[in-house]
Amino acid sequence: MDEETKLKQSAPKEWAAGMPAVTSSLSHILREAGPFRGTRGLMEMNQMGGFDCPSCAWPDPDGHRSVAEFCENGAKALASEATTKLADERFFAKHAIEDLLERSDLWHDRQGRIARPMIRREGAGHYEAISWDEAFLTVAEHLKALGSPDEAVFYTSGRASNEAAFLYQLFVRAFGTNNLPDCSNLCHESSGVAMKEAIGVGKGTVTLEDFDEAEVILCVGQNPGTNHPRMLSSLEAAALRGAAVVSVNPLREAGLAGFAHPQKPMGLLGKATPLASRFIQVRVNGDQALFRGVAKALLELENERPGTVLDEAFLGEHSANYEEYRNAVAVTGWDEIVRHAGVSEGEIRSLAELVCGGKRRLITCWAMGLTQHRNAVATIREIVNVHLLLGAVGRAGAGLCPVRGHSNVHGDRTVGISREMPEWFLAALERECGITAPRRPGYDTLDAIHAMHEGRARVLIGLGGNFLQASPDTGFTAAALAKCDLTCHVSTKLNRSHLVAGRTALILPCLGRSERDGDGRFVTTENSMGVVQMSCGVLAPASPHLLSEIEIVARLAEAVLGAEGPVLWRWLAEDYGRIRSLISQVVPGFDDYSMRASKPGGFHLPNSARVRVWNTRNGKGNFSVGEVGSFSASEGRLVLQTLRSHDQFNTTIYGPDDRYRGISNARRIILVCPEDLIDRKIRPGDKVDITSFWNGEERRIERFTALPYEMPKGCAAAYFPEANVLVPIDSRADGSGTPTSKAIEIEIRRSD
Numbered sequence: 001m002d003e004e005t006k007l008k009q010s011a012p013k014e015w016a017a018g019m020p021a022v023t024s025s026l027s028h029i030l031r032e033a034g035p036f037r038g039t040r041g042l043m044e045m046n047q048m049g050g051f052d053c054p055s056c057a058w059p060d061p062d063g064h065r066s067v068a069e070f071c072e073n074g075a076k077a078l079a080s081e082a083t084t085k086l087a088d089e090r091f092f093a094k095h096a097i098e099d100l101l102e103r104s105d106l107w108h109d110r111q112g113r114i115a116r117p118m119i120r121r122e123g124a125g126h127y128e129a130i131s132w133d134e135a136f137l138t139v140a141e142h143l144k145a146l147g148s149p150d151e152a153v154f155y156t157s158g159r160a161s162n163e164a165a166f167l168y169q170l171f172v173r174a175f176g177t178n179n180l181p182d183c184s185n186l187c188h189e190s191s192g193v194a195m196k197e198a199i200g201v202g203k204g205t206v207t208l209e210d211f212d213e214a215e216v217i218l219c220v221g222q223n224p225g226t227n228h229p230r231m232l233s234s235l236e237a238a239a240l241r242g243a244a245v246v247s248v249n250p251l252r253e254a255g256l257a258g259f260a261h262p263q264k265p266m267g268l269l270g271k272a273t274p275l276a277s278r279f280i281q282v283r284v285n286g287d288q289a290l291f292r293g294v295a296k297a298l299l300e301l302e303n304e305r306p307g308t309v310l311d312e313a314f315l316g317e318h319s320a321n322y323e324e325y326r327n328a329v330a331v332t333g334w335d336e337i338v339r340h341a342g343v344s345e346g347e348i349r350s351l352a353e354l355v356c357g358g359k360r361r362l363i364t365c366w367a368m369g370l371t372q373h374r375n376a377v378a379t380i381r382e383i384v385n386v387h388l389l390l391g392a393v394g395r396a397g398a399g400l401c402p403v404r405g406h407s408n409v410h411g412d413r414t415v416g417i418s419r420e421m422p423e424w425f426l427a428a429l430e431r432e433c434g435i436t437a438p439r440r441p442g443y444d445t446l447d448a449i450h451a452m453h454e455g456r457a458r459v460l461i462g463l464g465g466n467f468l469q470a471s472p473d474t475g476f477t478a479a480a481l482a483k484c485d486l487t488c489h490v491s492t493k494l495n496r497s498h499l500v501a502g503r504t505a506l507i508l509p510c511l512g513r514s515e516r517d518g519d520g521r522f523v524t525t526e527n528s529m530g531v532v533q534m535s536c537g538v539l540a541p542a543s544p545h546l547l548s549e550i551e552i553v554a555r556l557a558e559a560v561l562g563a564e565g566p567v568l569w570r571w572l573a574e575d576y577g578r579i580r581s582l583i584s585q586v587v588p589g590f591d592d593y594s595m596r597a598s599k600p601g602g603f604h605l606p607n608s609a610r611v612r613v614w615n616t617r618n619g620k621g622n623f624s625v626g627e628v629g630s631f632s633a634s635e636g637r638l639v640l641q642t643l644r645s646h647d648q649f650n651t652t653i654y655g656p657d658d659r660y661r662g663i664s665n666a667r668r669i670i671l672v673c674p675e676d677l678i679d680r681k682i683r684p685g686d687k688v689d690i691t692s693f694w695n696g697e698e699r700r701i702e703r704f705t706a707l708p709y710e711m712p713k714g715c716a717a718a719y720f721p722e723a724n725v726l727v728p729i730d731s732r733a734d735g736s737g738t739p740t741s742k743a744i745e746i747e748i749r750r751s752d
């Protein structure tokens with residue numbers, strides 16, 4: 001049935017999880033995987049010795065784990081992967097690509113697992129089955145025919161294991177290019193860049209134990225109720241022992257308002273613990289100004305009560321550029337701060353009082369609400385500035401916590417998935433693996449799209465992910481993909497990147513993380529807090545024709561580079577311990593890798609900032625001095641952010657609802673501040689056409705349903721990936737290049 005007749009909007013929820021989360025988990029699991037396979041999977045997920053949840057990167061507790069250490073959205077991710085339905089050769093024979101293109105992303109996900117390698121030969125309208133050998137040969141022929149290795153692009157999504165990712169980048173570098181874009185380019189790149197410059201590590205500085213000691217936890221630009229539900233347990237424990245949890249967001253997200261713990265009897269009955277004691281309704285992109293305001297209030301408080309607010313010892317011993325920063329803050333006026341932040345001076349001063357109270361044990365968490373803006377790097381550095389003032393880095397209960405997305409996006413970077421790795425890494429690869437590693441930096445995701453458009457790149461290989469739907473400017477990206485000679489995706493499920501593809505298109509289906517790999521082989525992943533641990537699938541593979549990602553990479557590498565060495569690809573893939581041993585010779589911190597990873601709870605990778613060693617150019621924690629600004633639309637226009645509903649994992653759509661926001665059966669919608677709808681004489685439920693504007697360019701989508709939703713005036717929100725058509729391809733964050741998916745200038749008009 002079409003959306004319009006079924007769409008319902010009710011009041012947003014005031015708490016997350018509880019019984020509705022359990023019911024929803026079970027319905028997805030039972031529908032897709034059935035009672036036996038489904039329950040088996042759930043019982044082993046996130047258990048020591050079991051497999052790592054394929055959903056988000058929030059860590060598991062080191063010690064005790066409850067029998068059900070998963071969340072509703074982890075259960076949905078498992079249901080989607082462990083489904084018993086198969087998209088096999090009969091499915092592809094029945095559905096022409098034209099037909100598949102007409103279907104929704106939700107429909108694609110419901111068709112089940114891809115059962116065997118498939119090829120769409122040049123000019124054909126259907127995918128047909130192909131043998132693994134012929135598939136590898138096809139890719140090898142295309143790669144070998146290129147004028148230069150730089151004409152190929154090798155994308156990675158953050159679900160690949162450390163072992164698969166390491167082998168893949170080794171293959172790509174041995175082939176001769178650094179064209180290794182990844183989903184991180186679209187995600188937390190801004191966090192990595194900002195933190196590396198400021199404190200010398202691109203990763204968070206806290207562990208789960210720090211949440212037990214924090215006095216104040218700020219959740220900025222993040223919706224953990226949906227995207228990191230297990231984080232709510234940590235926030236609940238903190239709130240119950242009296243810590244202040246503060247939500248900084250244009251939207252009042254239910255998951256931060258309250259939490260009914262689904263693994264506690266009272267939680268199941270719907271008794272919710274209030275979480276955020278404060279909600280700061282910042283304007284979209286007002287965060288840099290907000291944190292500048294907090295710094296200003298802190299410096300003023302220090303003047304009033306010298307020696308009690310700032311951490312003078314830390315500033316003296318560990319920081320640089322403090323004087324310049326203090327001067328910059330002094331000349332930033334309160335009116336400017338309030339105008340950009342959309343938050344009153346009183347509220348900002350009160351937040352400053354809160355963060356410097358007690359022992360200054362402050363943790364700041366953030367995600368896409370900060371990273372996907374033009375000034376994302378400057379904003380995150382402003383947060384670091386506040387932490388430096390308080391000495392709130394590298395101390396128990398205090399630190400910086402970029403909350404990562406994909407379950408192994410962190411690990412992939414650690415083991416070399418990046419367009420530009422440091423010299424020590426490349427030199428170690430050469431020394432340990434006998435290859436010659438190219439030094440010229442490769443393309444990031446957006447560079448790669450341009451290169452495909454311009455014919456500078458002709459082959460795209462994707463290790464997981466959904467390149468088309470994850471990237472901005474869907475129309476432009478689609479045209480880029482269609483220009484390729486070959487696109488080849490290592491995938492578990494059907495997605496739109498298989499359909500808008502190069503002249504020849506391949507799908508190489510792989511095992512999912514929940515599935516048994518050979519005789520108990522395991523892989524490893526690194527979570528959002530730098531803990532590396534084993535993941536061992538337990539379920540029978542969805543189809544007998546699947547290979548592990550590692551086997552696929554190894555056989556591909558062998559087809560392209562030969563079996564004679566210097567890297568013995570198949571030999572490495574026979575025993576993943578051999579790959580781990582190579583990793584431990586290349587990347588510091590992985591000694592006794594296999595042994596330590598298979599111990600309960602795994603091991604922590606070293607993190608220099610945690611122990612107050614600053615791997616920056618001057619060996620200090622660096623304040624930054626940026627102009628305060630914010631994105632604003634011209635008169636009569638709105639600022640659109642693109643976000644996730646409760647029923648999706650990135651481009652995988654599990655269902656049509658957004659329960660916490662009170663929306664059912666609709667995805668082609670735009671949420672708008674009620675006043676802005678009234679101003680435009682648009683009624684709730686009216687169809688609207690949306691035009692985005694950037695640098696003289698216009699992009700348009702039609703017949704989205706407008707719904708009122710409480711948020712600051714001038715703001716709007718729509719779901720990713722449906723709204724990606726509107727995201728301008730060249731509007732990127734300064735310094736990190738991340739698309740500005742959270743700030744798009746738009747105009748809405750009632751559809752004719």
Ligand SMILES: Nc1nc2c(c(=O)[nH]1)N[C@H]1C(S)=C(S)[C@@H](COP(=O)(O)OP(=O)(O)OC[C@H]3O[C@@H](n4cnc5c(=O)[nH]c(N)nc54)[C@H](O)[C@@H]3O)O[C@H]1N2
Pocket residue numbers: 055056057073187188220221222223224226227228248249250251253282283284285286287367368369370404405406641642643644645646648649650651742
């Ligand atoms: N179930 C599920 N889990 C997931 C994912 C998923 O799709 N589904 N995706 C995974 C991935 S890859 C990632 S990166 C993470 C994403 O996790 P999130 O970052 O939580 O994801 P978004 O839905 O993009 O939410 C952005 C939040 O930032 C707010 N926001 C937008 N603009 C601003 C702003 O200017 N300032 C502030 N302060 N807030 C703003 C939005 O209102 C929203 O609450 O989740 C991971 N986990």
Ligand SMILES: Nc1nc2c(c(=O)[nH]1)N[C@H]1C(S)=C(S)[C@@H](COP(=O)(O)OP(=O)(O)OC[C@H]3O[C@@H](n4cnc5c(=O)[nH]c(N)nc54)[C@H](O)[C@@H]3O)O[C@H]1N2
Pocket residue numbers: 156157158159160183184186187188368372405406463464465466467469470471472490491492493494495510511512513549642643644649650651652720721723724727741
């Ligand atoms: N407008 C807008 N765009 C965005 C965002 C936004 O907030 N707004 N968010 C961005 C963010 S944060 C991210 S991380 C990217 C996500 O970008 P991607 O990582 O590219 O996208 P996913 O949707 O996570 O990829 C889903 C596909 O991965 C495959 N897959 C699933 N599991 C496995 C596995 O175990 N192995 C392999 N090989 N394949 C598997 C399935 O075939 C599935 O269709 O999107 C970005 N795009």
Ligand SMILES: [Mo]
Pocket residue numbers: 183186187188404405406
């Ligand atoms: Mo992400």
